[in-house]
Amino acid sequence: MSTTRNNGTVKTARTTFQILEELKRKNGATVTELTEEFDLSNSSIHNYLSTLEEDGYVIKNGTEYKVGLRLLDLGGFxxxxxxxxxxxxxxxxxxxxxxxxxxxxxxxxxxxxxxxxxxxxxxxxxxxxxxxxxxxxxxxxxxxxxxxxxxxxxxxxxxxxxxxxxxxxxxxxxxxxxxxxxxxxxxxxxxxxxxxxxxxxxxxxxxxxxxxxxxxxxxxxxxxxxxxxxxxxxxxxxxxxxxxxxxxxxxxxxx
Missing domain, CATH: 3.30.450.40 (GAF domain)
Known part of the structure; x- marks a missing residue:
């Protein structure tokens, strides 16, 4: 995973939000399904999702990940x-x-x-x-x-x-x-x-x-x-x- 800046943006941060947007668009997705949408390996996608899950921004149900209610707190604020x-x-x-x-x-x-x-x-x-x-x-x-x-x-x-x-x-x-x-x-x-x-x-x-x-x-x-x-x-x-x-x-x- 690259953390280099590109035109003032941090690529890993942008990828994180793109993954969240994709989970929203699909109303849930597996690691494999997300790998098909991003130019990243299964392990990289899994690392993103694991971090987001640990912090409450996504939830896992079986093999599927969905947007978590932690985002509601940010939106409400x-x-x-x-x-x-x-x-x-x-x-x-x-x-x-x-x-x-x-x-x-x-x-x-x-x-x-x-x-x-x-x-x-x-x-x-x-x-x-x-x-x-x-x-x-x-x-x-x-x-x-x-x-x-x-x-x-x-x-x-x-x-x-x-x-x-x-x-x-x-x-x-x-x-x-x-x-x-x-x-x-x-x-x-x-x-x-x-x-x-x-x-x-x-x-x-x-x-x-x-x-x-x-x-x-x-x-x-x-x-x-x-x-x-x-x-x-x-x-x-x-x-x-x-x-x-x-x-x-x-x-x-x-x-």
Whole structure:
């Protein structure tokens, strides 16, 4: 195993996290399966896994290794350090209760959206999203809301680094179309996702802007297209979200 630096990175550290990401992607894997994914011997992979297991970052069940709950401790700590989480979570939960749908809080980090809080209403449908998940910004209402309030040069950096992959037929996949959409979002103060990431799912999102005019994150309500329709989708939900965002922004300002 090499521990030499390459462009400022330590290769063993990067490999460790790549192994964890692969365990997450596969929802568990054996040493042999991981060896097939990495240019490392069985013994090297086993050494990585044994160290991670000893420290609680992976668990072993028979011959299979899975991500351990020690990582939840780190994630929970990171989330608490985002002050917007404590400030916004009660309003997001209230949105879920009042609408019966799924309500979300997302922030941008390293050019992707990260779910900090999700609340399920009594009618909420289950999706593939979860707290801590990192998603592209261009194909969600939450992400477009955040992008709309970032400098254009930052938007270009994000596009350059992460691209604009298509996830459904409704996904925006060109820079010009995205910038045009972001201008509409800025003017309206609200963003809509009409099956752009998940077919059958719609979402409405608004930004959280601090008193320095910087976007702190975004909140949303999402639900099936069969329920998010007409004026409820285009007018009533946006107004309810804007009201919640106003409360969050005031609390950010005066806390």
């Amino acid at each position: 990171a989330r608490r350090n985002r002050h917007i989480y404590d400030i916004a979570k009660s309003e997001v939960t209230a949105l879920a209760e009042s609408t019966g749908e799924m309500a979300n809080l997302v922030v941008e980090e390293k050019g992707k959206g990260v779910y900090l809080h999700r609340a399920h209403g009594n009618k909420a449908v289950r999706t593939d999203s979860y707290v801590g998940q990192r998603v592209h910004l261009h194909n969600t209402a939450l992400g477009k809301t955040i992008l709309a309030h970032l400098p254009e040069e930052r938007v270009d950096e994000i596009i350059e680094h992460h691209g604009l992959p298509r996830t459904t037929p409704n996904t925006i996949t060109t820079r010009d179309a995205l910038l045009e959409e972001l201008e509409t979002v800025r003017e309206a103060g609200v963003s809509f996702d009409d099956e752009a990431r998940v077919q059958g799912l719609r979402c409405v999102a608004v930004p959280i802007i601090n008193n320095n005019d910087r976007v702190e994150g975004a909140i949303s309500v999402s639900g099936p297209t069969s329920r998010l329709q007409n004026e409820y989708f285009t007018r009533e939900l946006p107004e309810e979200l804007k009201s919640a965002a106003n409360v969050i922004e005031l609390n950010i300002t005066y806390m």
